[in-house]
Amino acid sequence: MDVFPDFGGVGGAAELRSIVGALLMFVLVTAVLMLIICAIVWAIASSTGNYQTATKARTGLFVAIGAAALAGAGVAWVNFLLDLGAEL
Template sequence: MDVFPDFSGVGGASDLRSIVGALLMFVLVIAVLMLIVCAIVWAIASSSGNHQATTKARTGLFVALGAAALAGAGVAWVNFLLDVGAEL
């Protein structure tokens, strides 16, 4: 007797793909907007000589850059995992 998994038992991979893609796109858009805001604040604070605001804006810029990179890579990662799962 051979035992095989029931691949039709779990459905909705396309729905999951669209939901995760939409959520990660929302995160990506917010991260890019924060990247722009932090860069502007960093430039203004640097030109006015406010070192504390410059440091906080630079930290925010790097955090937003990391979030944008993770969100962009997250979409590709989820799509890859869903494709691999469909091939099993």
């Protein structure tokens, strides 16, 4: 049985793929920028003794890492599920 989504059946599938690709790029760029900013703020706040700001920056760093990992792994996960669905 060959079961998979029919992307050709949707009007404007090429535009949809380009929009999703642009959104993914936006999420990854934002996550990387937040990763850099939070790491810098965490380092400066820790060195100056401002522990409340260091804790918030550390939380932001972990959230940025999680967002980048989820956005990057989302494409691989969807491709895996599409391949798995085609084999069922």
